[in-house]
Amino acid sequence: MPLSDDQPHTRTRLPVGEQSSYPVSARQARPVRTLLTVLAVVTLLVVAISIANRGKADRGGGATAPSGDRASGAAGAGSSLEPSGQEPVSTTSNGIANGYPHTDQGAQSAAANFAVALGSADMFRTDARHTTVSTVADPAAEPALQSRLDQGFNGDTAARYGLDAQGRAPKGLTFVSRTIPVGTKSVGYGDAETKVEVWSTRLTGLAGERSTRPVAANWFTLTLSLRWTGSDWKLTDYASREGPAPVPGDQQAATAEEITGAVQQYGGFRFAR
Numbered sequence: 141m142p143l144s145d146d147q148p149h150t151r152t153r154l155p156v157g158e159q160s161s162y163p164v165s166a167r168q169a170r171p172v173r174t175l176l177t178v179l180a181v182v183t184l185l186v187v188a189i190s191i192a193n194r195g196k197a198d199r200g201g202g203a204t205a206p207s208g209d210r211a212s213g214a215a216g217a218g219s220s221l222e223p224s225g226q227e228p229v230s231t232t233s234n235g236i237a238n239g240y241p242h243t244d245q246g247a248q249s250a251a252a253n254f255a256v257a258l259g260s261a262d263m264f265r266t267d268a269r270h271t272t273v274s275t276v277a278d279p280a281a282e283p284a285l286q287s288r289l290d291q292g293f294n295g296d297t298a299a300r301y302g303l304d305a306q307g308r309a310p311k312g313l314t315f316v317s318r319t320i321p322v323g324t325k326s327v328g329y330g331d332a333e334t335k336v337e338v339w340s341t342r343l344t345g346l347a348g349e350r351s352t353r354p355v356a357a358n359w360f361t362l363t364l365s366l367r368w369t370g371s372d373w374k375l376t377d378y379a380s381r382e383g384p385a386p387v388p389g390d391q392q393a394a395t396a397e398e399i400t401g402a403v404q405q406y407g408g409f410r411f412a413r
Contacts, residue, residue, distance in 0.1 A: 251336035259319025264307030278374035313348035
C-alpha cells in the first residue's frame with residue numbers, strides 16, 4: 141500500500157567508515173580508464189610513425205639508384221616497365237650518336253637513335269641519305285641497305301609528300317619528317333646479333349599556310365636487326381608495321397602558322413635514348 145505524504149520522513153545514517161568506501165572508489169575508476177586510453181593512443185601513434193619512417197627509408201634508397209638498375213633488378217634486364225638507360229653515349233659521327241655499350245641496353249639505345257636518323261627529312265635527299273646509311277649500317281650490309289632505301293625514297297615518294305626530286309619543299313613551305321621513339325624492346329638478344337623493336341610516332345607533312353599536305357602524326361613499330369661489329373652496334377636490316385596507335389586526344393588541331401612556328405623553333409633530338 142502506498143505511503144502517505146503525511147507520514148514522517150526518516151533518514152538513515154550509516155557509520156562514517158561505511159559512507160566513504162564506495163563513493164571514493166567510483167571517483168578513482170574514471171582517471172584510470174582515461175590514462176589507459178591515452179597510453180594506448182600514444183602507443184599506436186609511435187608504431188605508425190616508425191612504420192612510415194621505414195617506408196620512406198626504403199623508397200629513398202631506391203630513388204638513388206639509376207632507373208636502369210630498378211628495371212633490371214625488379215623485372216629483369218631489358219624491362220620496358222620503367223625508363224632505362226644509365227649513361228648516354230658521348231660521341232657522334234655525322235651528327236648521329238655512336239659508341240654504344242656491348243649490352244642489351246646499348247643495342248636498344250642504338251636502335252632508338254637509328255630510328256630517329258632513318259625517319260628524318262635527310263632521308264629524302266640523296267647525299268644526306270647515303271651519309272646517314274653509311275653511318276648506321278654494318279659495312280657488310282651497307283650496299284643492300286643503300287639500294288633498298290634509294291628505292292624507298294625515290295622521286296615518286298618525294299612527290300607524294302609534295303617535294304621535288306631533290307627532296308626540297310616548295311617555296312614558302314617547310315617539310316617536316318621527325319620520328320619520335322616511345323619505347324624499345326629487345327627480341328632475342330645475343331652478344332653478336334639482336335633485334336630491337338622501336339615503337340614510334342612520326343610527324344610528316346608540309347608546314348605553311350598554303351600547304352595541301354598538313355603535318356600529321358602516325359604510329360608504327362620499327363624492327364631493327366643489329367650486329368656487334370667489335371666496337372659498336374650497326375644496322376643490318378629493318379622492317380616496319382603500323383601501330384599500335386592510341387586513341388586521338390580531344391584537342392583542336394593547330395593552325396598552319398602555329399605548326400610552322402613550332403617546327404622552326406623546336407629542334408629535333410639527335411640522341412633519342
